Amino acid sequence: MALIVQKYGGSSVADSEKIKNVARRVAKAKDEGSQVVVVVSAMGDTTDDLLKLAYQISEQPSDREFDILLSTGEIVSSTLLAMALGSLGYKAISLSGAQAGIHTDSSYSRARILRVDTKRVVSELRKGNIVIVAGFQGVTGKRDITTLGRGGSDTTAVALAVSLGAEICQIYTDVEGVYTADPRLVPQAKKLKEIGYEEMLELATYGARVMHNRAVELGWLYNVPILVASSFSDSPGTTICKEASMEVKNKVRGIAHDTNVAKVTVVGVSDHPGIAAAIFEPLARANISIDTIVQNASINNITDLTFTVARSDLLKAMSIVEPVVKSVGGKQCVTDSTLAKVSIVGTGMQNTPGYAARMFRALYEHGINIQLITTAEIRITCIISEDRVTDAVRALHQAFELEKET
Amino acid sequence: MALIVQKYGGSSVADSEKIKNVARRVAKAKDEGSQVVVVVSAMGDTTDDLLKLAYQISEQPSDREFDILLSTGEIVSSTLLAMALGSLGYKAISLSGAQAGIHTDSSYSRARILRVDTKRVVSELRKGNIVIVAGFQGVTGKRDITTLGRGGSDTTAVALAVSLGAEICQIYTDVEGVYTADPRLVPQAKKLKEIGYEEMLELATYGARVMHNRAVELGWLYNVPILVASSFSDSPGTTICKEASMEVKNKVRGIAHDTNVAKVTVVGVSDHPGIAAAIFEPLARANISIDTIVQNASINNITDLTFTVARSDLLKAMSIVEPVVKSVGGKQCVTDSTLAKVSIVGTGMQNTPGYAARMFRALYEHGINIQLITTAEIRITCIISEDRVTDAVRALHQAFELEKET
Numbered sequence: 001m002a003l004i005v006q007k008y009g010g011s012s013v014a015d016s017e018k019i020k021n022v023a024r025r026v027a028k029a030k031d032e033g034s035q036v037v038v039v040v041s042a043m044g045d046t047t048d049d050l051l052k053l054a055y056q057i058s059e060q061p062s063d064r065e066f067d068i069l070l071s072t073g074e075i076v077s078s079t080l081l082a083m084a085l086g087s088l089g090y091k092a093i094s095l096s097g098a099q100a101g102i103h104t105d106s107s108y109s110r111a112r113i114l115r116v117d118t119k120r121v122v123s124e125l126r127k128g129n130i131v132i133v134a135g136f137q138g139v140t141g142k143r144d145i146t147t148l149g150r151g152g153s154d155t156t157a158v159a160l161a162v163s164l165g166a167e168i169c170q171i172y173t174d175v176e177g178v179y180t181a182d183p184r185l186v187p188q189a190k191k192l193k194e195i196g197y198e199e200m201l202e203l204a205t206y207g208a209r210v211m212h213n214r215a216v217e218l219g220w221l222y223n224v225p226i227l228v229a230s231s232f233s234d235s236p237g238t239t240i241c242k243e244a245s246m247e248v249k250n251k252v253r254g255i256a257h258d259t260n261v262a263k264v265t266v267v268g269v270s271d272h273p274g275i276a277a278a279i280f281e282p283l284a285r286a287n288i289s290i291d292t293i294v295q296n297a298s299i300n301n302i303t304d305l306t307f308t309v310a311r312s313d314l315l316k317a318m319s320i321v322e323p324v325v326k327s328v329g330g331k332q333c334v335t336d337s338t339l340a341k342v343s344i345v346g347t348g349m350q351n352t353p354g355y356a357a358r359m360f361r362a363l364y365e366h367g368i369n370i371q372l373i374t375t376a377e378i379r380i381t382c383i384i385s386e387d388r389v390t391d392a393v394r395a396l397h398q399a400f401e402l403e404k405e406t
Numbered sequence: 407m408a409l410i411v412q413k414y415g416g417s418s419v420a421d422s423e424k425i426k427n428v429a430r431r432v433a434k435a436k437d438e439g440s441q442v443v444v445v446v447s448a449m450g451d452t453t454d455d456l457l458k459l460a461y462q463i464s465e466q467p468s469d470r471e472f473d474i475l476l477s478t479g480e481i482v483s484s485t486l487l488a489m490a491l492g493s494l495g496y497k498a499i500s501l502s503g504a505q506a507g508i509h510t511d512s513s514y515s516r517a518r519i520l521r522v523d524t525k526r527v528v529s530e531l532r533k534g535n536i537v538i539v540a541g542f543q544g545v546t547g548k549r550d551i552t553t554l555g556r557g558g559s560d561t562t563a564v565a566l567a568v569s570l571g572a573e574i575c576q577i578y579t580d581v582e583g584v585y586t587a588d589p590r591l592v593p594q595a596k597k598l599k600e601i602g603y604e605e606m607l608e609l610a611t612y613g614a615r616v617m618h619n620r621a622v623e624l625g626w627l628y629n630v631p632i633l634v635a636s637s638f639s640d641s642p643g644t645t646i647c648k649e650a651s652m653e654v655k656n657k658v659r660g661i662a663h664d665t666n667v668a669k670v671t672v673v674g675v676s677d678h679p680g681i682a683a684a685i686f687e688p689l690a691r692a693n694i695s696i697d698t699i700v701q702n703a704s705i706n707n708i709t710d711l712t713f714t715v716a717r718s719d720l721l722k723a724m725s726i727v728e729p730v731v732k733s734v735g736g737k738q739c740v741t742d743s744t745l746a747k748v749s750i751v752g753t754g755m756q757n758t759p760g761y762a763a764r765m766f767r768a769l770y771e772h773g774i775n776i777q778l779i780t781t782a783e784i785r786i787t788c789i790i791s792e793d794r795v796t797d798a799v800r801a802l803h804q805a806f807e808l809e810k811e812t
Contacts, residue, residue: 016462050482056422057486058493065492065500069485072478076456079475080463086471087464094471099549143505 003125004029005166007039007135007157011174012231013077014044022231023084025172026130030090035125037164039135039157040081042073063108067137067147071097074134074153082132092130095120097137098145102156104138110149111138113156116163133160151212158215162222168239169224171211172231177238178203178210180402181255185393188403192238195253200240202345202379203256216240243347252346252355252400257393259340259386261291262314263371264321266305268331271298278328279305282320288313291341292374292383306372308383311337339371340389343381344396356380362399368392409531410435411572413445413541413563417580418637419483420450428637429490431578432536436496441531443570445541445563446487448479469514473543473553477503480540480559488538498536501526503543503551508562510544510552517544517552519561522569539566557618564621568628574645575630577617578637583644584609584616586808587661591799594809598644601659606646608751608785609662622646649753658752658761658806663799665792667697667745668720669777670727672711674737677704684734685711688726694719697747698780698789712778714789717743745777746795749787750802762786768805774798 006029008022022040029036050069054061061069078094085092101117124131135153138146148155154171161169178200179189195203197220204213210228219226219240229237269275276295283290291308309317314337325333342363349355356373359380363370368391372383384392397403412435414428428446435442456475460467467475484500491498507523530537541559544552554561560577567575584606585595601609603626610619616634625632625646635643675681686696697714715723720743731739748769755761762779765786769776774797778789790798803809 016459019463053422053482053486054489057425058489060493061489062492065485065488068500068502069482069489072481075478076459076475079471080459082471083460083464083467083475086468087466094474096474 001033001035003035003037003164003166004168004170005037005039005157005161005164006170006172007153008041008081008231009153009171009173010041010044010047012172013040013081016080019043019077019080020084022172023081023088023090025231026081026085027088027090030130034167037121037125037131037133037160037166038081039133039153039160040074040077041135041153042070043077043080046073046076064144067108067111068145070147071134071137071145074136078132078134082130085130085132090130091128092132093124094132094134095124096134097156098139098143100131100133100160102133102138102159104140104146104148106140106142106144106146108146111140111146113138113148113159116159118160118163121160121164151214154211154215155218158218158224158226161224162218166224168227169219170227170229171215172229173211174230174232175210175228176230176233176235177228178240179254181393181397182257185257185390186255186397189397190402190404191235192253193236194239194241196243196347197240198378199253199345199347202343202376203254205256210238251348252344252402253348254345255393255396255400255402256343256345257340257389259389260311261308261339261341261383261386262311262317262335262337263306263308263339263383264314264317265334265336266321266325266330266332267334268302269305269325269328271295271301271303275328276305279321279324280307282324283309283317286316286320288317288320292372292381294372308339308341308372338386339383340386340392341381341383342389342392342396343379344400345379347378349378349380358399359396362395363392366391366395368395407439407441409441409443409570409572410574410576411443411445411563411567411570412576412578413559414447414487414637415559415577415579416447416450416453418578419446419448419487422486425449425483425486425490428578429487429494429496431637432487432491433494433496436536440573443527443531443537443539443566443572444487445539445559445566446480446483447541447559448476449483449486452479452482470550473514473517474551476553477540477543477551480542484538484540488536491536491538496536497534498538499530500538500540501530502540503562504545504549506537506539506566508539508544508565510546510554512546512548512550512552514552516555517546519544519554519565522565524566524569527566527570557620560617560621561624564624564630564632567630568624572630574633575625576633576635577621578635579617580636580638581616581634582636582639582641583634584646585660587799587803588663591663591796592661592803595803596808596810597641598659599642600645600647602649602753603646604784605659605751605753608749608782609660611662616644657754658750658808659754660751661799661802661806661808662749662751663746663795665746665795666717667714667747667789667792668717668723668741668743669712669714669745669789670720670723671740671742672727672731672736673740674708675711675731675734677701677707677709681734682711685727685730686713688730689715689723692722692726694723694726698778698787700778714745714747714778744792745789746792746798747787747789748795748798748802749785750806751785753784755784755786764805765802768801769798772797772801774801
C-alpha cells in the first residue's frame with residue numbers, strides 16, 4: 001500500500017474549524033487507499049505566545065526548558081487532529097516527536113535529527129491508524145525534549161518520509177506552491193508544476209519563503225519528492241523533485257528577491273594575506289552569515305572590502321567588525337541598509353551563456369543601478385537599492401518571459 | 407539534608423507575575439537548606455481552555471488523545487517555573503510526569519499511580535537542582551501519557567513525598583488552610599493549626615473543598631504530613647497529620663456543608679430482598695454515588711425508599727431509576743433538589759455520647775427541620791433545606807464553640 005506523509009503548517013491548524021478541515025483532507029487521502037502519516041505544526045500563534053510568556057519570566061530562559069515549553073504547541077495540535085479524525089470515524093493516534101522515534105542531538109532549539117526509529121509509527125500504521133506526529137521536536141539519548149529550530153516541522157515530515165520510504169511528502173501551507181516570482185509583486189507570476197531541488201534551494205535562500213531549505217536538502221539527499229500546496233484549496237501545488245521536466249530545462253525558473261540585506265564597506269585596509277580572515281572569522285564565530293564579498297583592486301597596497309549581511313544582523317556585525325578594522329589600521333566602516341537582492345534562478349543557466357547579460361540589460365533599461373553582483377552555478381544575484389526591488393522583479397520576470405505558460 | 411515537596415495550584419501560577427512569586431517562595435525554601443521538589447498544576451484556566459478546544463472538535467474525544475492534550479498544561483507551567491528560578495540564579499530543571507517516574511495504570515483521565523520511580527528526581531536533586539514536576543500526569547507501561555483526574559496534582563505531590571521520603575508535603579493554594587467552617591458563611595470561623603487525616607477526609611467529603619481526598623488518603627496511608635497554606639501570604643496554614651494534638655481531641659473540629667444534594671424517594675415498593683439491589687446496582691454501574699439511604703418501616707410489606715445523590719447526578723439517576731421502579735411495581739419516584747447537607751466532624755466524637763443530641767437541638771432551636779440523618783464514626787450529617795444552610799452552619803459553629811481559640 002502506498003504511504004504518504006502530509007504536513008500541515010500553523011496557519012492550516014489555527015483553530016478548531018481549520019483542524020476539522022485538515023481532518024477531512026487527511027481522511028480523503030486515507031480513502032484514496034494510502035497509509036497516511038501526518039505531521040503538524042503548532043496552532044497559529046501558539047509558539048509566539050509561548051515565547052512571549054517565557055520572556056516575561058526570564059530574559060535568558062534555559063535552552064532545555066525553552067524546548068520543552070515550545071514542544072507543547074505541536075502536541076496540542078496533534079492530539080486535536082487525532083480527535084477530529086476520530087469524530088469523522090477514522091482510526092487515528094497522535095505521537096509526540098519522542099514517541100515517533102525522532103532522535104536528535106542535544107543542541108537545544110536547533111537540534112539535528114540523528115535517526116528516525118520508525119518502529120512505533122509502523123506498528124500504528126499496521127493497526128490501520130492514521131498516525132499524527134507532533135512536528136518540530138525530537139528527543140535526545142537521555143530522553144530530554146529538543147526542538148529542531150526554523151523549518152522544524154517540514155524537516156520532521158521529510159525525515160519521516162525518508163525513513164518510512166514514503167511515495168511523497170506533501171507540505172500543506174498557506175501558499176499554493178512555488179511561483180516564478182512573488183505574486184504580490186508580479187501579478188503575472190505563474191505557479192510552477194515542478195521544480196528541481198537545487199533550484200528550490202536557490203530560490204528559497206534568495207527570498208522565496210515557501211519552505212525551509214533544510215527540509216528541501218533532506219529531500220534532495222534521499223530523493224523524496226516534496227509537494228508544496230495549499231491546505232485551503234484543491235489547486236495543484238508544486239512538486240520539488242529530482243529534476244524538472246525536459247521541456248522546461250534551459251530556462252530561468254524563477255525570480256527571487258530579499259530585502260533583508262545590509263552592506264558593509266571597510267575602507268582603506270592594507271591588502272595583505274590574513275586581513276579577510278581577521279574580519280570574517282569573528283563574524284562566523286558569532287554565527288553571522290556573510291553573503292556577497294567584494295574586494296576592490298588595491299592601490300598602493302590599500303584596498304576596500306565590501307560584504308553583505310542580513311539586515312537583522314547588521315548591528316551585531318558592526319560591533320564585531322569595527323574593533324577589528326581599527327586594530328588592522330583600517331580607515332572606517334561604511335554601512336548601507338537600504339538594499340535588496342534580486343536573483344534569477346534556473347538549472348538551464350548552467351551551460352548557456354547570455355543570462356547574465358540579459359539580466360543586467362533588463363535592469364539597466366529600467367534605470368536600476370546594480371551595486372554588487374554574485375553568481376552561483378544556477379543563480380545570478382544583483383544587489384540593488386531597496387526602493388527599486390518591485391520594478392526589478394517585474395522587469396526580470398518579463399525579460400525572461402516567465403509569464404508565458406510553462 | 408531535609409527534603410520537602412511543594413505543590414502550587416493553578417491559581418498560584420496563573421500568569422507570569424504569579425509564577426515569579428512562586429519562584430521566590432521556592433527559592434526561599436531552598437535557601438533555608440532543604441532539597442526541594444515542586445509539583446505544579448496548569449496555569450489558571452488552561453485546562454478548561456484545552457477542554458473547550460477538544461469539545462469544539464469532537465463530541466467524544468478519544469481518551470488517550472484527551473490525556474495527552476491536557477498534560478501539556480502542566481508541562482508549560484513546570485518549564486516556566488524552572489525558567490523563573492533560573493533567572494533568580496537557582497539551578498532548576500522541569501520534568502514531565504513520565505520523566506519524574508510517575509507510573510500509572512492505563513485508565514485514561516482517571517489513572518491511578520502504580521509506582522514512582524524516583525531515580526531521575528534523585529539524580530537531579532544530587533546535582534543541586536530544584537526539581538519541578540508537571541503534576542496531574544503519568545505514563546503507562548507502553549509510555550503513553552495518562553492524567554490522574556480530579557485532585558491529580560495534589561496526588562502527584564503526595565506520591566512524590568511518600569516515595570522520596572520527604573519531611574513534609576506542602577500544598578499551596580488559594581485558601582489559607584482548613585477552617586472550622588466555611589469563612590464565607592461564618593465570619594468567626596477559625597483556621598485550624600492541625601487536623602487529623604480522617605477528620606480532613608470527612609470534612610472534604612462533606613463539603614470543605616481544600617484538597618482532594620485521594621491525596622489525603624495517600625498521605626494517611628504512608629503517614630506523610632501535609633501542610634495546606636496560601637501561596638499568596640505568609641500566614642501559617644493547616645497541617646494534616648496523624649492525629650491532632652492531645653488537647654484538641656474530644657471535640658468537634660469543623661462544620662462541613664454541601665449544597666450539591668438531591669433526594670429521591672421511591673414510593674410504594676414491596677419490601678422483599680433484592681429490591682434495593684435492583685435499584686442501586688444500575689446506579690453504581692453508571693458511576694453515580696449514593697449517599698444516605700433510608701428505608702421506612704414497611705406496612706403490609708410495602709415500603710418507601712429514600713436516598714440522596716449529588717444534585718448534578720439527579721437527571722442521570724432518574725433516567726436509570728424510573729424504569730427499574732416501574733418494573734418492580736413501585737408507585738412513583740419523588741425528587742427534591744432544594745436540599746443541603748450539614749455535618750459536624752471530629753475524632754473526639756467517636757467515644758463521647760451527646761454530640762448528636764447537641765447537634766439536633768441546635769438545629770431545632772433555630773427552627774431548622776432535619777429531613778434525613780446519617781452518621782459515620784467521626785461525623786454526623788443532617789440533610790436540611792438548602793435555604794437554611796447558612797443558618798445551620800452558624801448555629802452549629804456556635805453550639806460547638808468553634809469560634810473559641812483552639
